[in-house]
Amino acid sequence: MDRLSGLDASFLYLETPAQLMHVCGVIVLDPSTIPDGYSFATMQAEIDRRVRDVPEFTRKLRRVPMGLDHPVWVRDKQFDIERHVHRLALPTPGGYRELMDLVGHLAGLPLDRSRPLWEMWIIEGYDGGSGSDRIVVFTKMHHATVDGVSGANLVSHLCSLEPAADPLASAEPQAPAHDPGQLELLGRAVVSNVTKPLSAVRLLAPSAALVTKTVGRARAGTAMAAPLRAPRTSFNGTITGHRAIALADLDLEDVRAIKRETGTTVNDVVLAVAGGALRSYLDDRGELPDDSLLATVPVSVRESTRRSSGANKVSALFTKLGTDEEDPLERLSEMALRNKNAKDHHHAISADALQDWAEFAAPRTFGLAVRAYANLRLAEKHPVVHNLVISNVPGPPVPLYFTGARVDVLSPLGPVFHGAGLNITVMSNNGKVHVGVIACRESMPDVDDLVQRFPAELAVLKAAVAARNTATPLRRRRARSRAAGPTP
Incomplete structure (x- = not known):
């Protein structure tokens, strides 16, 4: 048990x-x-x-x-x-x-x-x-x-x-199951509920300190993007149980080359490509908002958590995807800075904060609240918390064989939520970055149109980096020539 x-x-x-x-x-x-x-x-x-x-x-x-x-x-x-x-x-x-x-x-x-x-x-x-x-x-x-x-x-x-x-x-042999x-x-439930007030008291002080630090970061301009300030799109409402899925592949070496040339990270490049794809998708439909879309990015805390139990050891950060920026290099540069601030801010938060507060989720109350939220379509009535979820899962860099069959594509897909009916998950494997998109079918019926823009946006970003690198030496030669003065 x-x-x-x-x-x-x-x-x-x-x-x-x-x-x-x-x-x-x-x-x-x-x-x-x-x-x-x-x-x-x-x-x-x-x-x-x-x-x-x-x-x-x-x-x-x-x-x-x-x-x-x-x-x-x-x-x-x-x-x-x-x-x-x-x-x-x-x-x-x-x-x-x-x-x-x-x-x-x-x-x-x-x-x-x-x-x-x-x-x-x-x-x-x-x-x-x-x-x-x-x-x-x-x-x-x-x-x-x-x-x-x-x-x-x-x-x-x-x-x-x-x-x-x-x-x-391989798994360790399991001990005989204990069926309580x-x-x-x-009895266990009673003990757990009796001790919860004490746990809540212990969490109040660090949580209050975190709020104070977050306000300070916000004033200094180094805080991560704030939720509840995202623009509304067609996929930010009440969802149905119907799903639409689409897949695409990116070349991992292209992503790494851009990372090296720009001094960014693989995650920065992936998020910048996602921002470009979403900008293009919404613009073609006349739905592009003036403000940038806001994504929730799950973050693993397995290396820093103090908890040994529980399957989910995650936290999350918020980041803007630069859909309000047309230039792909500017979008990537802004993305890298925002991600750095978001990571620094996230590191200041206890790795167990989300797990600690989640212990107070009451089984009956929580479930009833979620159903009331869906039935009343409240996702369409309050400010948008976030537009979508984007996950970047590192995979093995070598070929894998599933019960003897070679794996050609390995694309995970996360859940979608009321208020955020789109989820994008990328996973690297054997030289490829597999992109999986899942959405509420009524909110985004043509998910393939979105996912096929990822390779196109990567190509645009790669070309922009190459053009910048070509132009830079030429500007340097012209500057040196002007500094040397006219030829005698």
């Missing part, structure tokens, strides 16, 4: 039929590398073997009586791989459009909370423009059990560095 942290449990309370809190992934595989050839039965059996001793794959929720405390994880004694790994085939012609329609539909289906909160769909018959069939694995895992980094780590239990090699990570009784759960 393992109690969910307040932050983990919050993703359960946030969930409604329209606001689904699972993390998805699209993994495109080349089955020709599987030593004995592909069959669904073999792949399903191999997945079963690799996840059998991994707690995140084999535990399920157990509610506390009367909702007095956060739920607990218990081992599913009836774990059955056939309830989690399913088989589908794409309709003809089995191309990109058919795949996106299918995974968008699957992303809009909730997970069954009576079982471990994950599932995989093995999709056969994908052409992908390569001339040979590919296998696609569409994954869903609830945010209550993974964050971006831990989700990427779980992939290591299913992948290897060679087709016939063992997985990158109702009285034990009730």
